Amino acid sequence: MGNQKLYKGSLQTIILKLLESNDKMYGYEITQKVKELTKGELNITEGALYPALHKLEADGLLDVEVAKVGNRLRKYYKLTENGTKETANKLLEMQEFLKTMQHLVNPKFSLE
Amino acid sequence: MEKKYEITEKQQAFLEDYIKRKKRFSNPEDLNELIDHLVTDFEHTGNGNISKYLADNSSFIFNFQGSSKNLETSIHWKYQRELWQIFLRFFYKLKYLPYTFFTIFCLYNFFFHLHLQPKTLGFIIISILVILMIISFVLTYHKSKRIRKLTSFKHLFNVMSLPNLTLYAFTSLADFFKENKLLFLIYALIAFGLYISGILLIKNKRKQILEKHKHLLN
Numbered sequence: 458m459g460n461q462k463l464y465k466g467s468l469q470t471i472i473l474k475l476l477e478s479n480d481k482m483y484g485y486e487i488t489q490k491v492k493e494l495t496k497g498e499l500n501i502t503e504g505a506l507y508p509a510l511h512k513l514e515a516d517g518l519l520d521v522e523v524a525k526v527g528n529r530l531r532k533y534y535k536l537t538e539n540g541t542k543e544t545a546n547k548l549l550e551m552q553e554f555l556k557t558m559q560h561l562v563n564p565k566f567s568l569e
Numbered sequence: 570m571e572k573k574y575e576i577t578e579k580q581q582a583f584l585e586d587y588i589k590r591k592k593r594f595s596n597p598e599d600l601n602e603l604i605d606h607l608v609t610d611f612e613h614t615g616n617g618n619i620s621k622y623l624a625d626n627s628s629f630i631f632n633f634q635g636s637s638k639n640l641e642t643s644i645h646w647k648y649q650r651e652l653w654q655i656f657l658r659f660f661y662k663l664k665y666l667p668y669t670f671f672t673i674f675c676l677y678n679f680f681f682h683l684h685l686q687p688k689t690l691g692f693i694i695i696s697i698l699v700i701l702m703i704i705s706f707v708l709t710y711h712k713s714k715r716i717r718k719l720t721s722f723k724h725l726f727n728v729m730s731l732p733n734l735t736l737y738a739f740t741s742l743a744d745f746f747k748e749n750k751l752l753f754l755i756y757a758l759i760a761f762g763l764y765i766s767g768i769l770l771i772k773n774k775r776k777q778i779l780e781k782h783k784h785l786l787n
Contacts, residue, residue, distance in 0.1 A: 484602065484606050485606050485609040507602070507633065511635070511636035511639055515636065515644075516643065517643065523598070523781070528581055530605065
């Protein structure tokens with residue numbers, strides 16, 4: 458498993474990107490989807506996921522929808538209009554960051 | 570995602586009871602979210618032993634942070650922003666301008682043509698504002714406790730903090746208004762505008778919240 462600390466600052470971007478491609482998702486589903494997409498390399502803990510989701514909700518980037526599943530209620534998250542715009546910005550930021558890191562760690566392959 | 574196990578009603582009741590005893594949530598949505606997470610995880614990873622599962626996950630349960638704190642601040646400022654937006658609409662949106670002009674016309678006649686005593690004038694204006702305040706109080710109440718506990722519903726009450734401020738300010742400005750009727754008229758116009766905007770906002774938000782959380786009413 459890779460160094461989880463390296464992913465820490467990218468959690469919000471990961472959530473936003475997942476919601477962009479999946480319309481609406483619930484907390485547990487997000488953790489499992491990340492595990493599946495990264496083949497177990499990245500494991501988002503519940504302790505980190507929910508505060509991040511609540512922060513995004515409070516910032517108006519996510520909206521909530523509640524649905525009844527069996528005997529319980531499930532809280533689905535989906536992107537708001539602002540959230541969709543912010544996702545594009547965050548992904549752009551992430552690409553810039555990766556490019557910069559590439560310049561730093563592997564200068565030979567990043568000459569433009 | 571494939572389930573390994575289907576939780577029984579008895580186990581779910583045990584889990585819900587355990588969480589309710591161990592943790593208090595001011596927002597029922599947080600409790601529902603935690604229950605759903607644990608039940609889903611138990612069904613996917615658990616071996617059917619709910620007591621062991623809860624013991625293994627006690628640290629997550631205790632440390633689970635609800636959305637309340639961040640969300641409350643955000644909702645408060647969102648409502649305040651929307652209150653101003655509705656208020657300002659009365660002064661620039663073509664659709665609302667007739668109401669504004671009509672109110673100004675009525676207030677002007679009321680202040681300058683009826684020749685009422687300043688005390689009577691003040692009493693009438695304050696009475697109208699108090700009636701509007703009572704209407705807003707009624708709208709921020711719901712018989713269902715679960716609805717009342719929702720962060721978005723709780724904060725409807727705070728929408729009126731700014732309009733109510735104009736009412737409280739009246740006592741300190743009353744003497745000044747006795748000598749300056751025009752300023753009193755402007756005050757009344759702003760106070761009415763804020764109260765009406767607040768009531769419109771509460772009515773609108775209340776409808777949205779009840780629609781969104783109708784599952785809590787069952």
